[in-house]
Amino acid sequence: MQVLLTSQQLSDTVRQLADQLIKSHTDLNDVVFVGIQQGGVVVGNDIVSNIRQISTAQKIQYGQLDITFYRDDIRKEILAPDTMNIPFAIENKTVVLIDDVLFTGRTIKAALDVLLDYGRPAKVELCVLIDRKEHRQFPIQADYVGATVETRKTDKVKLINNEVVLIDN
DSSP states (O other), rough: EEEEEOOOHHHHHHHHHHHHHHHHHOOGGGEEEEETHHHHHHHHHHHHHHHHHHHSSOOOOEEEOOGGGOOOOSSSSOOOOOBBBBSSTHHHHHHHHEEEEEESSHHHHHHHHHHHOOOOOOOEEEEEEEEOOOGOSSSSOOOOEEEEEEOOOEEEEEHHHHHHHHOOO
């Protein structure tokens, strides 16, 4: 197991992502943030917390998206759904999807499918902590990236104990 981001580096990266999002969206009234279960919610909680500390005068809307029933890679087992909580309208809003690791793009494709069941956003942007772009299977790229790492396809990148680690397989 190799540490890609220490706890301090993770904290700094999350803060940098929050800063980028605020610079891109000076008026947050028409922006909603949505963390993708599970890892994206962990990262999203931290990013939105940072945004709330910086933009104290603005209301920040944040929700959680469950893609369990929209995944195309798990068909044989019964899965318990994660928490779905989108307590606001996304119609004509800019939706910033937040995930921990962008790998093949399949999770983001499923998230987009779920999102469209909730309405038609004006725009969807993607914010990821880690981009493993050499393994993409869909033409999906992030608008905001904390770090890009080179990995083998069989490797796993995980958030464990407030660090980002690479697990060799």
